[in-house]
Each structure stands twice: as structure tokens, then as C-alpha cells.
Amino acid sequence: MSTARAEPRAEAPADYLNVDYGIRSWLLTKDHKRIALLYLASITFFFALGGAFAVALRLELITPAGDLMQPETYNKMFTMHGVMMIFFFLIPAVPAVLGNFLVPLMVGARDLAFPRINLLSWYIYVIGGLFTLYAVVAGGVDTGWTFYTPYSSTYSNTHVIATAVGVFILGFSSILTGLNFIVTIHKMRAPGLTWFRLPLFIWAHYATSLIQILGTPVVAIAIVLVGLERLFRIGIFDPALGGDPVLFQHLFWFYSHPAVYIMILPSMGVISELVTCFARKKIFGYGFIAGSSVAIAVLGFLVWGHHMFVSGQSIYAGMVFSVLSFLVAIPSAIKVFNWTATLYRGSIVYTTPMLYAFGFIGLFTIGGLTGLFLATLATDVHLHDTYFVVAHFHYIMVGGAIMGYLGGIHFWWPKISGRLYPEGWGRFSALVLFVGFNLTFFPQFILGYLGMPRRYHVYPEEFQVLNVMSSAGASILGIGYLIPMVYLIWSMRYGKRAPANPWGAKGLEWETTSPPPTTNFEKTPVVTEEPYIYSHEEELEVG
């Protein structure tokens, strides 16, 4: 540059982050990458809030007596913990953040098929969140996140309507995200990117989207009916009119069981990417992993009755649901075995994302196997509504889904932020999380097996040791979540600049710059080979 006034940003090419700094450019953006970051900020907020409620629960449970809060308060705490974590964090976590960011990049498109609908989905999420926050501020809700009738429709004196409206509205954001992904994956793949060349992350999101568009509307109408019954006393779940409260459970679990797969499937997609990249080896059984995602989505719709073994459904229905629930174990096991086989004779690099992947595989396996205990009719009668169930689904939803989410956040952080996170801190916090998680939730398996019921603020004295362990673990777990939050934010300003492909990873998202330009690619990529052509020879240096 011969001119004296060199442009300050002359060497930094325009990317999606520095193209505009105004607040309007964020709030009115149609760029899927920016919308992903809007989601990242909002789900982190709800995660922190849901975590705060969990802290209150674990504090109360340190002692057998109910000395910190009233029973009603405790009911509100676990309800709001569940509502925040499930509806506002886990369900949108991977799809709305990582999926939003990566689906167009991975299929080689400039954006999702419907960018405006994508932005709309975030606003719907925020509006649903505001309704629910109103319910929290106004005094909370105590029905449990499941809103079971007739308690929710008739007896509860808390803010059921506001919460239900919030969850109802939120559902549409989930539907619209799923719709956008399905259309994008069908219609906007780059030339040469055939279905069986798609990354497994995309397959997992496709399966997730199917659940989002098929399940969510059913829970939406169920919630509308609860709201109508509460507001106008016109109840189709009201026994006084010949209605059946258990019908609500059917409609609710028809969505909410598959919703568990909305939470776990995208994380499984993340793990597939991580395992093959850091084993430096082509994924084992690509077709089986892809197919098992779709199989889980389909089978997931046929097993809802296993939540209702003791709620008076027919014993024959119970038996059928039990058998069908066992079937879900097959595609889940296929995934675990294929990941393990990928590791076999791989050149494994123990990066932070890989540690999360290992954590996922271990915790998900425990969570999945204990699910079989609960799918068995006879044992479920004993274990139903005990801490065994609580431990089981936390192993899946926290140990599985959040491990996958954090692994993915670290893996794609260089792409998202254009910066490298501190690898040493990353590994350290992954280990802290793993230890904290197991200390929190493994004792709960034992507590549940011994008969401690869930959703009570008091318990017999002989359970105290295990409960103290659990609470101690929760505080370690909390620290494990705080550390990444701190160093990721730190790295946005002070981290080393990331190259386009710091991991030597395959996939179209690594072929563009970090962070990518607004239109993702300079020119539309053409795909000419299978996915995951990794080789041991390619050196991988990680600081």
C-alpha cells in the first residue's frame, strides 16, 4: 500500500461477523449464521436460568428435611427447571444453533431455503420465552413440565396458562426450523452431493426435523385443549363430561417421547463427525449410522406408551409398547458399535471435542441401557417415578445431548468465531464435566433403585449420603459449564485466529474461510468424492 492512510481492515476479508456491526444488522438478519448466534445467546440464557433452578433443587436436597423451601416452592422449582431445560434449551440447542449454522454450509448452499422463516422462528422462540418468563416472574408454575391433567386443567393455582401459551408458541419455532432443514436438504444440495455423500450430521438433522414437523403439532393441540379447559371449563379431558385425563397423556407423550430424540439425534450427528475426524479414519458403517437415525425417528413415534405403564392403560397396550421400546435399542446400539469400530486402529487425537465424544459414548451407553430397565413392564412398576428415571433421562439428555452439544460447539468454534479456544482449558473442563456429571447422577440410580420417589422435597434420612454426593457433583458440574462459557467468550477477542480448517477435517464447511463470508462460498462447491476420506498420514497438530 503506497497510500499513507492504509485501511485498518485491509487484510481482513469481509466475513459474516464483520460485514456490519449495527444492532439492526443482527436483529433483522436473514443470514443463517447470524441467526444461529442469536439462538446461541438466547438458549444460553435459558440454560443458565434452568441451571439456577437446578441449583435450588440440589441445595434443598442436601438435607432430608424440607428446610430451604416450602413443598409448593419446590414443585415450582422442578417444574421450571424442566420447562426451561427441555423446551427452551435442549430441544433447540443443537438444531437451532449448530444445525442452523452448519446445514447450509454442509450441503454447499448459500443459506437455508427460507431465510425469513428462519428469522421468524427465532422471534417466535423469543416471544414464547417471554410468556414463560412472565409465568416465572409472576409466581411460577407447579404442574411438572408434563402438564398432566386434571391437575393442570382444574386444580393447579399457578400460572399454567402463561406457561402453556409460551410452550405452544415455542413449538412453532421448532416446526419452522425442521421445515426449513427438510426443504434445504432436499432441494439445495451442491452439485455432486448425493444423499449418501451427505455428512452424518445432516442425516441426523433430517431425522430430527421429521420428528419436529410430525410430533410438535400434536403436543400443540393438546396444550390448546388444556388451555381451553382451564379458561372456559370446556374440557375434553374432564371426567365430569365423560372425558379421559389419560387421553392427555397419550397426546402429550406422542410428541414428548419423540422429543427426547429431537434432543439426542442431533448430538449423535455431532458425535459421528467428531469420532471420524479425530480417529483420522473413515467412519465405519456410514449407511448404518445414517439409516439408524431415521430408524430412531420412526420407531420413536411408536413407543410413547412406555411412559404410561402405571397410569391405567391396558396391560396389552403396555406389553406392545414395551416390546416396541426395546426395538429403539437396536438402532441406538448400531450407532455406538459403529463409533467404536471407527476408533479401532484409528490414530486417535485427544482434543477437547474428542473428549466430549468419548464422554458422550460412555454416558449415552449407560443412559440407553438403563432405559431398557424402564422399558421392561415388571421392573418399571418398581422404578416408575423414582430417581432411577431421573438419573436415566439425565444420562441421555445431559450426559448425551449436552456433551454432544458442547463437543460440537468446540469443534466448530473456529468456524463460528474465527478464533481458536484454549485447548488446555478445553480438555480440563471436559474432564471436570465428566466427573461432575457422574457424581451428580450415578447416585440417583441407586437412590431410585432403593425407592426414593422423584419430585419430593423431603426424603428419609438413610438417603442423605447419596443425596449429598449428588449435590456435590452438581456443584462440580456447574463449574464445568462455567469454564467453557468464560474461555469461549474470552477467545472471541483474544483467541488465536483460526485457519480455514484447523482440524484437517473433511466436509464442505471446512472449505470456506473461518468465519465464512455472508454467502458462505466464493462459488458453489462441487462434490466429487465420498464423505470422510481421512487418512492416518495427515498430521494433526493441536496446541
Place this chain on the structure above:
Amino acid sequence: MAEHHSALAHQFDDLTQQWDASTFGMWVFLVTEIMFFGGLFAGYAVYRSAYPDAFAEGSLHLSLALGGTNTVILIASSLTMALGVRAAQLGDNRATAWWLIATLGLGSAFLVIKVFEYHHKYVEHLIPGPGFLFEGPHARQVEMMFCFYFAMTGMHALHMVVGAGLLIYFILQARANRYSPDYFGPVEVMGLYWHFVDIVWIFLFPLLYLIGHRR
């Protein structure tokens, strides 16, 4: 590559891909809608099989004449909608606008009749809730039947209102000469939605109005 059409969004390569994606998107959305109404239909199926007599009795209190008229109106509106889509495909914006106005008129007529029907139910104390009055052995179950009547037809009417709002937008677009033989996708997508809402009614009408008139 075709020349850059003003209606081509930046994420698409050409208008064909854009048309393909938006049509497919609407089909996916309609699947969602089917599941949404499906929850209500499932509940209806459960209770009607549990209380067949009460549902038949309640059905006798619905006006076959008004319901039948509305059915004919909606089928006619599907025809005008289809003709509007065809006009848009041919690039005839004037005809498109007029057919869509006809569709809007028929849809509004449907809603007006629906309001009269609801008013009738109010006068006869057939609105579920504290004001519900019904003499007979199955009074409470008849109330349940009316819960379904209002939930299902109400949800359907809500979709009609949304459809009417969308029609106004498309009429204005057609009057601004937006459509041409290579850009008519949005009208077609609107048509898909309208036909879907009509088909829901085709199921609602017999399930609610005709089950009492067996003889």
C-alpha cells in the same frame, strides 16, 4: 444461467429451484397441519366410539342446511382458487386477481354463515361451559360433543381467516402484475393451503353434521 429475475431470492440458483423449494415447503407444512388437526380427530374418534348416542343426539342440533350450504360454498371456492392458479401460470394477472377475489368472497361467505351458526348455538345454550343447557339422558356427553364441534370448526375457521388474509395479499400482488409464466409459485403455494383447509372441512362436515341423520 437465466437472467437474474427480480423475484429470485439470493439463496437459490434459479427460479425452478425456488419454485420447487417453496412448493415442497408448503407440502411439509401441510403435513404438520394434518398432525395438528390429527390430534383433534384422534380425540373425536375416542369419544365418539365411547359415546355414540350422545354424539348422534348432539349432531341433530346442528343445521344441515347451513352446514350443507357451507360445504357447497367451500367446494366452489376451491374451483375459483384452482382457476386463479391457472390464470397465474398463464401470466394473466387480471384474471388471477378476479379469481382470487371470487375465492375471497366465497371464503368470507363461509365465515359469515359460520358466525350465524355459532350465534344459533349461543341462543340455544349449546355452548359448552357453565351456560350449557341440555335436556336428556346424555347431557354431559352432548356437551363433550359440542366441545369437539367448537374446537374443530373453530380451528378450521381460524385457518380460513388466515387464508383470507393471505388472499388479500395475493390479490394486491396480482394487481401489481407480479406474476408471469416463469414466476407464479406463490399463488400455487397459496392454492395448496386453501385446498387443504377445504379438505379439512370435507371431513368435518360428515363427522359432525351427518352422524345423527341415519334414518
